[in-house]
Amino acid sequence: MKIVIDQDRCVGAGQCVLAAADVFDQRDEDGVVVLLDALPPQESQSQVEEAAARCPALAIEVVAE
Known part of the structure; x- marks a missing residue:
């Protein structure tokens, strides 16, 4: 899992x-x-996915590796 954020959004x-x-x-x-x-770490995946889903600006992207 890789995380990409868009600080401008x-x-x-x-x-x-x-x-x-x-x-x-x-x-x-x-x-x-x-x-x-x-x-x-993989153990954080569910929390990271929740963070991306909660983001009102859709500034977080979770990319599977």
């Missing part, structure tokens, strides 16, 4: 951080998503 809702705090964070100045781990 991010609206700073923070749903990704709530779903997968080990993988996502937010910039302090504007709340835009920050990817902490582009290749998280």
